[in-house]
Amino acid sequence: MKYLEDFQNPELAGGLLADIRATVTRPWALMEVCGGQTHTIIRHGIDQLLPKEVELIHGPGCPVCVTPLEVIDRALAIAARPGVVFCSFGDMLRVPGTDRDLFRVRGEGGDVRVVYSPLDALRIARENPDREVVFFGIGFETTAPPNAMAVVQAKKQGVRNFSMLVSHVRVPPAIEAIMNSPDCRVQGFLAAGHVCSVMGTAEYPALAERHRVPIVVTGFEPLDILEGIRRTVRQLERGEHTVENAYARAVRPEGNPAALAVLEDVFEVTDRSWRGIGVIPRSGWQLSPRYREFDAEQRFDVAGIRTREPEQCRAGEVLQGLLKPDQCEAFGTTCTPRTPLGATMVSSEGACAAYYLYRRLSTPGVPREASPVG
Amino acid sequence: MKYLEDFQNPELAGGLLADIRATVTRPWALMEVCGGQTHTIIRHGIDQLLPKEVELIHGPGCPVCVTPLEVIDRALAIAARPGVVFCSFGDMLRVPGTDRDLFRVRGEGGDVRVVYSPLDALRIARENPDREVVFFGIGFETTAPPNAMAVVQAKKQGVRNFSMLVSHVRVPPAIEAIMNSPDCRVQGFLAAGHVCSVMGTAEYPALAERHRVPIVVTGFEPLDILEGIRRTVRQLERGEHTVENAYARAVRPEGNPAALAVLEDVFEVTDRSWRGIGVIPRSGWQLSPRYREFDAEQRFDVAGIRTREPEQCRAGEVLQGLLKPDQCEAFGTTCTPRTPLGATMVSSEGACAAYYLYRRLSTPGVPREASPVG
Amino acid sequence: MCLAVPGRVMEIMERDGARMAVVDFGGVVKDVCLEYLPDLEVGEYAIVHVGFALQRLDEESARRTLDLFAELGLLQEEFGDPWEAAAGGPMKEELQ
Amino acid sequence: MCLAVPGRVMEIMERDGARMAVVDFGGVVKDVCLEYLPDLEVGEYAIVHVGFALQRLDEESARRTLDLFAELGLLQEEFGDPWEAAAGGPMKEELQ
Amino acid sequence: MPSEAPSGAPDFFGWSCPVPLRDHPRVVMGHGGGGAMSAELVENVFAPAFGGRVLAQLGDSAVLELGGARLAFSTDSYVVRPLFFPGGSIGDLAVNGTVNDLAMSGARAAYLSCGFILEEGVETAVVDRVARALGAAARVAGVEVATGDTKVVEAGHGDGIYLNTAGIGLVPAGVDIRPQRAVPGDVVIVSGEIGLHGVAIMSVREGLEFGVEIQSDCAALGGLVEAMLAVTPDLHVLRDPTRGGLAAALNEIASAAGVGVTVSERAIPVPPQVANACAILGLDPMYVANEGKLVAFVPREHADAVLAAMWAHPLGARAAVIGECVTAHPGMVVARTPFGGTRVVDLPLGEQLPRIC
Amino acid sequence: MPSEAPSGAPDFFGWSCPVPLRDHPRVVMGHGGGGAMSAELVENVFAPAFGGRVLAQLGDSAVLELGGARLAFSTDSYVVRPLFFPGGSIGDLAVNGTVNDLAMSGARAAYLSCGFILEEGVETAVVDRVARALGAAARVAGVEVATGDTKVVEAGHGDGIYLNTAGIGLVPAGVDIRPQRAVPGDVVIVSGEIGLHGVAIMSVREGLEFGVEIQSDCAALGGLVEAMLAVTPDLHVLRDPTRGGLAAALNEIASAAGVGVTVSERAIPVPPQVANACAILGLDPMYVANEGKLVAFVPREHADAVLAAMWAHPLGARAAVIGECVTAHPGMVVARTPFGGTRVVDLPLGEQLPRIC
Numbered sequence A, B: 001m002k003y004l005e006d007f008q009n010p011e012l013a014g015g016l017l018a019d020i021r022a023t024v025t026r027p028w029a030l031m032e033v034c035g036g037q038t039h040t041i042i043r044h045g046i047d048q049l050l051p052k053e054v055e056l057i058h059g060p061g062c063p064v065c066v067t068p069l070e071v072i073d074r075a076l077a078i079a080a081r082p083g084v085v086f087c088s089f090g091d092m093l094r095v096p097g098t099d100r101d102l103f104r105v106r107g108e109g110g111d112v113r114v115v116y117s118p119l120d121a122l123r124i125a126r127e128n129p130d131r132e133v134v135f136f137g138i139g140f141e142t143t144a145p146p147n148a149m150a151v152v153q154a155k156k157q158g159v160r161n162f163s164m165l166v167s168h169v170r171v172p173p174a175i176e177a178i179m180n181s182p183d184c185r186v187q188g189f190l191a192a193g194h195v196c197s198v199m200g201t202a203e204y205p206a207l208a209e210r211h212r213v214p215i216v217v218t219g220f221e222p223l224d225i226l227e228g229i230r231r232t233v234r235q236l237e238r239g240e241h242t243v244e245n246a247y248a249r250a251v252r253p254e255g256n257p258a259a260l261a262v263l264e265d266v267f268e269v270t271d272r273s274w275r276g277i278g279v280i281p282r283s284g285w286q287l288s289p290r291y292r293e294f295d296a297e298q299r300f301d302v303a304g305i306r307t308r309e310p311e312q313c314r315a316g317e318v319l320q321g322l323l324k325p326d327q328c329e330a331f332g333t334t335c336t337p338r339t340p341l342g343a344t345m346v347s348s349e350g351a352c353a354a355y356y357l358y359r360r361l362s363t364p365g366v367p368r369e370a371s372p373v374g
Numbered sequence C, D: 001m002c003l004a005v006p007g008r009v010m011e012i013m014e015r016d017g018a019r020m021a022v023v024d025f026g027g028v029v030k031d032v033c034l035e036y037l038p039d040l041e042v043g044e045y046a047i048v049h050v051g052f053a054l055q056r057l058d059e060e061s062a063r064r065t066l067d068l069f070a071e072l073g074l075l076q077e078e079f080g081d082p083w084e085a086a087a088g089g090p091m092k093e094e095l096q
Numbered sequence E, F: 001m002p003s004e005a006p007s008g009a010p011d012f013f014g015w016s017c018p019v020p021l022r023d024h025p026r027v028v029m030g031h032g033g034g035g036a037m038s039a040e041l042v043e044n045v046f047a048p049a050f051g052g053r054v055l056a057q058l059g060d061s062a063v064l065e066l067g068g069a070r071l072a073f074s075t076d077s078y079v080v081r082p083l084f085f086p087g088g089s090i091g092d093l094a095v096n097g098t099v100n101d102l103a104m105s106g107a108r109a110a111y112l113s114c115g116f117i118l119e120e121g122v123e124t125a126v127v128d129r130v131a132r133a134l135g136a137a138a139r140v141a142g143v144e145v146a147t148g149d150t151k152v153v154e155a156g157h158g159d160g161i162y163l164n165t166a167g168i169g170l171v172p173a174g175v176d177i178r179p180q181r182a183v184p185g186d187v188v189i190v191s192g193e194i195g196l197h198g199v200a201i202m203s204v205r206e207g208l209e210f211g212v213e214i215q216s217d218c219a220a221l222g223g224l225v226e227a228m229l230a231v232t233p234d235l236h237v238l239r240d241p242t243r244g245g246l247a248a249a250l251n252e253i254a255s256a257a258g259v260g261v262t263v264s265e266r267a268i269p270v271p272p273q274v275a276n277a278c279a280i281l282g283l284d285p286m287y288v289a290n291e292g293k294l295v296a297f298v299p300r301e302h303a304d305a306v307l308a309a310m311w312a313h314p315l316g317a318r319a320a321v322i323g324e325c326v327t328a329h330p331g332m333v334v335a336r337t338p339f340g341g342t343r344v345v346d347l348p349l350g351e352q353l354p355r356i357c
């Protein structure tokens, strides 16, 4: 489609690559924050085209990967209740909780439905007044406004059987936390373009300044990624650390004011635990008191569920770029995409899952996951 | 099984038939009151064995046949409601209401279940506290005590989501009505043995005396029927009209006192309409005020449903022995077992259905209802 | 109407506050409610309808009735074979 | 994260009290909520995520970016073919 | 099937789409009961839609030519509940049902296909048990599962496991067994006691549970048929009286061949527990399903020898002559009762239900 | 399928019943997705239970000998929702799916069986429409519906209509087409644009509705395969990339033959609407189902002629070479991206779901 294919055109990649190659003089470690960007990089093999000096570290920008285990377990507990219709984006169905996933809950009789939009969950609630309909409200700042709107509409329409299990996270505190990590190797960031479409770029200059790190707002298509890399490398080579917008067609400095107003109304900032990383202060949103009645955690009294990550899993270090997945002992043995220990092995853009595929490619001895279907 | 096969033994029929043949001197019209007896007669071809002087008229003793159209329509209306589990004996599922039957309601999404016993319906109610479970309480005095017990237990156990759509009928008022019909040809009755097992025989002497008609309490196996006929013919030939008990192994004069006490408690006598016949005074039971809370008609407000029989259907005359089914214009044309107009064409022991089969046998030109299954 | 069959009580118990029995119908065993025949005992026969025992079956009376039928059979010879005289269906021959 | 794609507004309407649009994504048409871009007009492009238009797409800016990429392409000749220099996967030949 | 209704009589076969089932805008259970309503669906919907020359045979299986071989081909879906019952499981049924349909054309089943429709949430251990039962039954029947398929439907749809099998087998030379070949004079044989499968299933059906010391007769009849064919290849009709029971099987044959069928009720082997269960539930054993029995229409001159061969086979030990094929009352089945009366044994309408009266 | 896992590596194939699916005590949707989980079910449950020599071939259809003829035999159940979709219906699928599985053995389908599982309450007019679609598709495909069966399940079970078809066809002499025959050097051809069926179905799926001007590619491929066989009987592998899409088909072949497969993404024909629908939903067109496409592994020396023959057939007009069979990375499929990078195209795990990220 227009403005999508244009930025997937391999004919135009040559100039960008050439410019990067011409610019780079020494090794740089960049982090693409967003899982969508990771997906593009792997899907198109972008990393294989870059000069060896440019290393890409996959960031924690995938809600599937970072939704904390205890929130997953709460989701599973709610979804398993009779009388509940549990609605979720498709991504979350295979994410393992402590002992099962949403697929398994559905197999055991839970009414779990995949929706495309939070408004679909609201419609299901209107159509099933005798059921409690719970929407799994996960995601970054891009998904938060749509989810917030579902709650606003539920209130406006008086849909009392609708509620949301909220686990929204915010990108800037995560960048801050990564940079504060003593082992941090990241020297430049490709910021998540769609997050910035909503939030604008006001939060970044202070970050860039404080950590003396270039931050380039980057889109999601292959050429966008290359342009983000090109601009970051150029800053690094020049010793600069400013905020640049390489995704100007969709990002304005002020973001989307209408969305920001609704976020302000519906949510309030809270500390949030990131799966495999730990608690990051002020890194999440929860429903504000004005909308607390739609909070599924309260309605179903699951707030008490506390869990621990499997000790073997080192996804936190992986997500922070401190460890390569194949340096994890569980990798490829007890932890595979079929039996993931950490969320980074689940998501198609998770760093561990990506490495698993590649190691299999370079190491033919590793067994296939399965064999032909009859 | 013992005491069943014994009374199905064809070796013992010869003496009974010989005695009837030896006794009879002129034509007699007897009515077997109960549809179960009709079933035995047709199933075993008893009527074909009798001397031509003995004519059997099939009585109205089949609850499937006589449950009034408006009650069926109320059942259909209740069964079609969301949230209702409608439980019925299997017999009633194919009985046509004004425009459909319970099978059709089930096909359209109603939760209609066949139960073997009214206690099964009560169990379903206990197991589904969030559904309204309605039991279709039809039948004569034999079925009334079991159905009454379900209501008693529901009250005792506090099962508030259980109710009963009651259409119980009583045999003696029907016999009275038949005898009062100006065209009545019936000269003797085989009374319904199982009804008498419960009710005893106290109601019959007055009837026999008033109408100067022999009444012989008769069982349901082939030999029982023959014995009932034998005793009735003997009385008729002798000019007697007393009440005899030809089913002494299961009928005592006092009936079942425990059952009578519960019937007295749970039900009260009411006028009731018999399908195809019309209203017979004091011929039915409804829930007494003590159990009115379990009355499905009240709970679902369907008492207002009033209907009219198809005008073509002359089942009333058939049921009273005034008309042979094949004298009905609709017989075999617009009315067949597949597309019954009256209940007598539905029930396997209904007079019209029975005639339909036999006319087909004697008239090979009448088409089959269907052809082979792939 | 009123399909009811004789069965023999094998076992008596209490369930959901009601008196119940396991009843044998010639090799077929079903649970039956005894609320209407509370003094029915193991070994006795009763007439059962839609899961309820409704009347004790009097075995003595049953035997007397069957005896009567057998006696009547003796009369048969005096009046000839009623099978011959029967109206008869469309099938005349008896098979096998 | 945050799969969002550009689509063109074809039609605007009101549903359940919310401003909605029919949006064309290159031959694929879907209903989209406009509550966050209430002044979006028919013919304009927007970035859409989980059924919501989140930001107007600036066509002029898009064109400028693509022009820049094309310009950079001209530099390529000076520095040689980057395909040659790429790390390369296990497959070397290009098919067809 | 051409309509033969005399003018003036109601014309049940002259309906036309798009309102094929005059009286049934929606499918009801009876359409699957193996009786008149099932037949109407085939007659009015499937036969016209498929227009097949072979389907029009309407037998248990189709006999067709392929690559010079004469093959029998048949399919059935299995939706029985519960999945496991006294004497078998849906896995056994899925093998034996299809093997038997092939055997009813005189063919020995060679290969089966097997399609599982699984409901999300069914225990894999249950799937495994069913699969192993199916595999074991196939080995007993001497048939190979050659190809398969699995689909999963969302929880709340399906019913744990539905199974479909299709089977192919070779029809021996000189064998031509089909319902249309029944002729007056044929002797009607049933291979053993009837009603066992249906009663076994009912005994474990939810809400109807009763104890009964019988098991489903579920078995593969290929060997029995081979033993019968060894006597003479000229068997006229074989039919396994499954859904709709003996009554449906006899009616279908009478109707297909345009002959009358008379049976003696006394001659039909009904085990006492089946008779008693039927007495309690208000059912007629002739309408109750079997899964390891066949009914055969055999030329009178071969009847004794065929019967002897059946008696010599474990699955035919209680075989009995139950009636004959007559010219009277064409298309109808008439039973002579033990009392010497007669009754029409009608094609069942839909499914059999427990009655109270 | 023997396990070939090196010692020390996890052994996915050494599980034993009664806990065959280590991690799945219950069936989940993924077991029907045509990917790794479906394969595990076959591997760990069905294959051991049935123990068939033929089933072990694990192809689209089994090739077997019967009465001197070489037959292909295949089955599939169809549980698609909705029953009618742009470009077809469950009736069309039931014919074309099975006809195509036979065609993938080089066989021209001759006869189909057809089993309907109807849900009580489904409109008879709907059954009729499906039956007529099925009949019409059979006539187009030149296959005869030879035998059938109908079952009805209670309302609330089933899902309107489930269908099963099994098919048989003759395999021409000299033809031996199966996944195991892929060898390095083979050219990989796809017969046309991919993803049309899956996107057409998704466009009308409840809760996902979108408008798109494409239709399912549902079609019978028997004629196309005949045209290809006319060039050379020595086609190595044919596969219809249905559930799991091109990715599953290529992985299955790579795995069965122990060869590597490389494809060029640029060469794979993806219609723009399919690409765009996938972009919106976060799907990869290579994993989306097709119902009228095939992928062929053809010896290099015949590739041009086969491709020309495909172009001359209406169902192969947009056929394209998309890759080749290699000795590197055995058992794996690797795609070269338009940017010149590479990526592993993995066997899908279960069903594809719309993603947000």
Ligand code: SF4
Residues within 6 Å of the ligand: A312, A313, A314, A315, A316, A318, A325, A328, A329, A330, A331, A332, A335, A336, A340, A341, A342, A343, A344, A345, A352
């Ligand atoms: S390989 Fe598995 S266990 Fe190790 S870090 Fe990754 S997800 Fe965690």
Ligand code: SF4
Residues within 6 Å of the ligand: B312, B313, B314, B315, B316, B318, B325, B328, B329, B330, B331, B332, B335, B336, B340, B341, B342, B343, B344, B345, B352
């Ligand atoms: S034949 Fe039909 S219409 Fe006539 S009386 Fe009997 S049931 Fe009524």
Ligand SMILES: [Mg+2]
Residues within 6 Å of the ligand: E060, E100, E101, E104, E239, E240, E241, E242
């Ligand atoms: Mg059969």
Ligand SMILES: [Mg+2]
Residues within 6 Å of the ligand: B374, E060, E061, E074, E075, E076, E101, F148, F149
């Ligand atoms: Mg069959």
Ligand SMILES: [Mg+2]
Residues within 6 Å of the ligand: E060, E076, E097, E098, E101, E242
């Ligand atoms: Mg069969």
Ligand SMILES: [Mg+2]
Residues within 6 Å of the ligand: A374, E148, E149, E150, F075, F076, F077
């Ligand atoms: Mg398949």
Ligand SMILES: [Mg+2]
Residues within 6 Å of the ligand: E119, E155, E156, E157, E158, E159, E160, F156, F157
């Ligand atoms: Mg179910």
Ligand SMILES: [Mg+2]
Residues within 6 Å of the ligand: F060, F100, F101, F104, F239, F240, F241, F242
């Ligand atoms: Mg295939």
Ligand SMILES: [Mg+2]
Residues within 6 Å of the ligand: A374, E148, E149, F060, F061, F074, F075, F076, F098, F101
């Ligand atoms: Mg197949």
Ligand SMILES: [Mg+2]
Residues within 6 Å of the ligand: F060, F076, F097, F098, F101, F242
């Ligand atoms: Mg297939």
Ligand SMILES: [Mg+2]
Residues within 6 Å of the ligand: B374, E075, E076, E077, F148, F149, F150
């Ligand atoms: Mg069948």
Ligand SMILES: [Mg+2]
Residues within 6 Å of the ligand: E156, E157, F119, F155, F156, F157, F158, F159, F160
């Ligand atoms: Mg359903």
